[in-house]
Amino acid sequence: MGKLIFMEAIWNSIKIAVKMTIPEHSYRMWLEPVEFNRVENGVMVLSAPNYFSQKRAQDNYGSLILSELKKISGENGRYIIEVSERRRKTGLVKVQKSIQLPLPNENIQPHYGRFLRKDFTFDHFVVGGNNEFAFTASLSLAAKKNSQQNCLFLLSKTGMGKSHLSQAVGHHIISQYPEERVYYLTAEDFSNEMVQAYRTDSIDKFKGKYRKECDILLLEDVHSLSGKERTQIELALTLDTLLDADKKIIFSSCYLPGDIPKLNDKLKSRFSYGIISSIEPPNFRTRVRILQKKMLSNGYQVQEEVINYLASELTEDVRQLESGLIGVTARSSLMGIPINLELAENVVKNIAQRKKNITIDIIKKLVCKHFNISLIDLVSSSRKQTVMRPRQIAIYLSRRYTDSPLQTIGKCFNKYHATALHSIGVIERGIKDNGSLKKQVELFSQKLESGNF
Structure with missing residues (x-):
C-alpha cells in the first residue's frame, strides 16, 4: 500500500x-x-x-x-x-449497439446535418488572447465538466473561428461520447427543413426529431432567422424542450441576440440564456502561430521571415491568413520558384491592398452606373424594385468588401442598421435561389476584386 x-x-x-x-x-x-x-x-x-x-x-x-x-x-x-x-x-x-467509427482523414458525419470538417478540432485550433475564453467555454461544454453550462453563444465576424469551435465540440463529443446524438446545421437549414415539413405534412416528425432525438444541437448563423416569425416560434419551442431535458446547445452569429432585427423576444431570451463569448481578431503573435500550425499540418516549408511578413500584412481574419499561405505555396508549386519574401509580397498585394482601396462610395458609384440610377435615388426611401434591389446589393457589397460596421453602412444609405441587416439577408438568400441575382453579384465582385472600378 x-x-x-x-x-x-x-x-x-x-x-x-x-x-x-x-x-x-x-x-x-x-x-x-x-x-x-x-x-x-x-x-x-x-x-x-x-x-x-x-x-x-x-x-x-x-x-x-x-x-x-x-x-x-x-x-x-x-x-x-x-x-x-x-x-x-x-x-x-x-x-x-453497432456504433460506426469514423474513417481516418475523412470529414465526419454527425447524427444529423452537415459534415464536420476533419481539421476543425480542438487540437487544430490556435488559442490566443482573442479567443481563449470562447475556447475554454467550448471545451468545457464538450467535456461536460460544468453541468450548469448547457448553452453557449459564439459571437464574431466571419472568418474568426466560431464555426471551427462549433465543429470542434461536435468532434469531441462524437469521439468521447459516441452514444450522444449530435446535430450540426445552420439556422437556414432548420428553416428550410421546417417549411418542407409543412409542405409534405410531416411537421410532427420534424418536431419529434429535434425535440426527442437530439442531444447536442450546433446551430450556426442564427441571425439568418431575422423576420422568419414561424420558424422563430418553432425554434423557441424546440429550444425550451432541449434545455428542459438538460441537452447542450451552441449558437453562432455575427451579431448579438439583441442586435438581430425582427427577432421575437422569446428567442432573444433563449439565445442569451447561457454564456455569450466573442472572438476578436488575432494579434500578431497569434497570427504567426496560426500560420505555423497551418504550415505544419499541410506539410509546407516556409521561411520564418515569410511567415512573419504574412502575419504582419494579413490582419483581418483567419481566412485571410489561410488565403495568403495557400497563395504563396500554390504559386511556388505552379511556377517552380522558391518561396521567398518577393513572392509573398506579390501575393499579399492582391489580398490586402484590394480591400483597403474599396470604399462604400466606390461601391455606390459602381452600382449606380450598372443600374443607370442616380446616387440620390440609391439612398432615397423609394421602395420601387428598380431602386430597392440595387440598394440591397450595394449594402451587401459594402458589408462584404469594407470594414465598416453595420451602423455606418446603414447611415451611408440613410437606413437603420436593422434595415441594412435585412438587405444583406435578402441578397444572401437570393444568391442561393436566384441565378440572375447571383450572376449580378459575381460581376460586381469581379470588378471590385480586380480593381476595375
Whole structure:
C-alpha cells in the first residue's frame, strides 16, 4: 500500500511538471483525466478514460512523461497508459449497439446535418488572447465538466473561428461520447427543413426529431432567422424542450441576440440564456502561430521571415491568413520558384491592398452606373424594385468588401442598421435561389476584386 501511495505521488509530480511546459487547455483536455492505476512488474500503469484520450496522451506527451519519470525514478523508469476497465466495459456495450467509427482523414458525419470538417478540432485550433475564453467555454461544454453550462453563444465576424469551435465540440463529443446524438446545421437549414415539413405534412416528425432525438444541437448563423416569425416560434419551442431535458446547445452569429432585427423576444431570451463569448481578431503573435500550425499540418516549408511578413500584412481574419499561405505555396508549386519574401509580397498585394482601396462610395458609384440610377435615388426611401434591389446589393457589397460596421453602412444609405441587416439577408438568400441575382453579384465582385472600378 505504501508503495502504491508513493507511485501515485510520483505521477502527480509528473503531471505538475508537464503542466508547466504545455498549454493549459491541452493539459486539461488530455493529461488531467489520466490517473495512476497500479504498478505491474516495475512498470507504472496509468489509466485514461477512453481509447481516444489514451492515444492523444501517448502520441503527444509520451516523451515528456517519460523524461519526467526518469528524472524522479532514474533511468529504469517505465510506464504504460491503458484504457480504464470501467470504460472498456461500457465500450463493449457500445460495440454491440453497432456504433460506426469514423474513417481516418475523412470529414465526419454527425447524427444529423452537415459534415464536420476533419481539421476543425480542438487540437487544430490556435488559442490566443482573442479567443481563449470562447475556447475554454467550448471545451468545457464538450467535456461536460460544468453541468450548469448547457448553452453557449459564439459571437464574431466571419472568418474568426466560431464555426471551427462549433465543429470542434461536435468532434469531441462524437469521439468521447459516441452514444450522444449530435446535430450540426445552420439556422437556414432548420428553416428550410421546417417549411418542407409543412409542405409534405410531416411537421410532427420534424418536431419529434429535434425535440426527442437530439442531444447536442450546433446551430450556426442564427441571425439568418431575422423576420422568419414561424420558424422563430418553432425554434423557441424546440429550444425550451432541449434545455428542459438538460441537452447542450451552441449558437453562432455575427451579431448579438439583441442586435438581430425582427427577432421575437422569446428567442432573444433563449439565445442569451447561457454564456455569450466573442472572438476578436488575432494579434500578431497569434497570427504567426496560426500560420505555423497551418504550415505544419499541410506539410509546407516556409521561411520564418515569410511567415512573419504574412502575419504582419494579413490582419483581418483567419481566412485571410489561410488565403495568403495557400497563395504563396500554390504559386511556388505552379511556377517552380522558391518561396521567398518577393513572392509573398506579390501575393499579399492582391489580398490586402484590394480591400483597403474599396470604399462604400466606390461601391455606390459602381452600382449606380450598372443600374443607370442616380446616387440620390440609391439612398432615397423609394421602395420601387428598380431602386430597392440595387440598394440591397450595394449594402451587401459594402458589408462584404469594407470594414465598416453595420451602423455606418446603414447611415451611408440613410437606413437603420436593422434595415441594412435585412438587405444583406435578402441578397444572401437570393444568391442561393436566384441565378440572375447571383450572376449580378459575381460581376460586381469581379470588378471590385480586380480593381476595375
